[in-house]
Amino acid sequence: EDQVTQSPEALRLQEGESSSLNCSYTVSGLRGLFWYRQDPGKGPEFLFTLYSAGEEKEKERLKATLTKKESFLHITAPKPEDSATYLCAVQAFSPGGTSYGKLTFGQGTILTVHP
Amino acid sequence: DADVTQTPRNRITKTGKRIMLECSQTKGHDRMYWYRQDPGLGLRLIYYSFDVKDINKGEISDGYSVSRQAQAKFSLSLESAIPNQTALYFCATSVSRGLAGGLHNEQFFGPGTRLTVL
Numbered sequence: 044e045d046q047v048t049q050s051p052e053a054l055r056l057q058e059g060e061s062s063s064l065n066c067s068y069t070v071s072g073l074r075g076l077f078w079y080r081q082d083p084g085k086g087p088e089f090l091f092t093l094y095s096a097g098e099e100k101e102k103e104r105l106k107a108t109l110t111k112k113e114s115f116l117h118i119t120a121p122k123p124e125d126s127a128t129y130l131c132a133v134q135a136f137s138p139g140g141t142s143y144g145k146l147t148f149g150q151g152t153i154l155t156v157h158p
Numbered sequence: 159d160a161d162v163t164q165t166p167r168n169r170i171t172k173t174g175k176r177i178m179l180e181c182s183q184t185k186g187h188d189r190m191y192w193y194r195q196d197p198g199l200g201l202r203l204i205y206y207s208f209d210v211k212d213i214n215k216g217e218i219s220d221g222y223s224v225s226r227q228a229q230a231k232f233s234l235s236l237e238s239a240i241p242n243q244t245a246l247y248f249c250a251t252s253v254s255r256g257l258a259g260g261l262h263n264e265q266f267f268g269p270g271t272r273l274t275v276l
């Protein structure tokens with residue numbers, strides 16, 4: 044069974060204080076690891092997809108990295124508008140090497156950035 | 159205009175009532191999904207559909223049914239609502255692309271429906 048664990052559950056930062064969010068996963072065969080941002084009362088917003096260990100992707104103050112066991116979402120010099128819940132999800136290959144698109148989500152990290 | 163829309167956005171109902179949540183998309187995607195989100199449990203897949211004739215159960219389908227009326231429309235029904243179905247419900251879409259077309263398979267979510275069953 045695919046599993047995703049995110050830590051910490053909640054993170055409070057001062058504006059400008061860089062930090063990282065962790066996503067640990069176990070999956071039979073990783074097709075992709077996804078990061079989403081979710082604001083209160085809204086649906087998750089897609090941020091990144093990572094496919095293989097060593098891959099990195101950046102968007103503004105966010106940088107996602109991937110190893111064979113975990114992914115990190117690095118936040119550099121965060122601003123209050125970065126406050127949100129960050130969700131990690133994995134997609135596995137089903138037997139036979141295909142994929143039916145099922146995502147297994149972690150519980151998320153609630154990030155609060157104080158001015 | 160939103161690419162994925164859900165109606166209603168909020169609904170309060172009573173135990174035993176039949177409820178339908180609707181999802182429409184203008185992204186032209188072939189795949190559609192229904193998830194529920196509960197505090198501490200994250201997002202869990204209820205049903206997914208790869209096209210109008212292909213509907214599959216997710217990990218928590220008991221008590222739910224779905225209908226794919228068209229490529230752009232995917233409805234979720236609670237035949238007889240119960241209080242533990244109180245949750246946030248999200249519809250999502252994605253486009254299927256084979257390896258030749260790249261591995262892009264990200265899902266795009268609607269704004270959600272907050273359902274309360276009393």
